[in-house]
Amino acid sequence: MLKLLPCPFCGNAKVFLNEDDFGIIVVWCEGCMENDTEEDAIEHWNTRAREQELMTALQEIVQRLNRARHTDEVQKARDVALKVLEP
Numbered sequence: 500m501l502k503l504l505p506c507p508f509c510g511n512a513k514v515f516l517n518e519d520d521f522g523i524i525v526v527w528c529e530g531c532m533e534n535d536t537e538e539d540a541i542e543h544w545n546t547r548a549r550e551q552e553l554m555t556a557l558q559e560i561v562q563r564l565n566r567a568r569h570t571d572e573v574q575k576a577r578d579v580a581l582k583v584l585e586p
């Protein structure tokens with residue numbers, strides 16, 4: 500059986516499948532269901548846990564490349580990462 504990954508919005512592992520009133524199977528996240536206000540819901544929706552993790556990893560890669568011996572390949576790799584971090 501396929502396993503659900505943690506919620507991409509908040510990172511919570513407590514996610515489950517449910518059928519809505521229209522017969523559509525949806526994924527529910529306990530973390531996202533805890534929004535008390537409209538503002539909380541919007542802030543939650545606009546957050547991407549995996550994206551934050553990837554951006555942090557990319558920042559660490561750039562820091563390590565900054566300390567690496569400078570070659571054309573190191574510079575090119577750094578430029579690729581910086582295009583994502585500083586569009």
Ligand SMILES: [Zn+2]
Nearest residue numbers: 506509528531
């Ligand atoms: Zn969530």
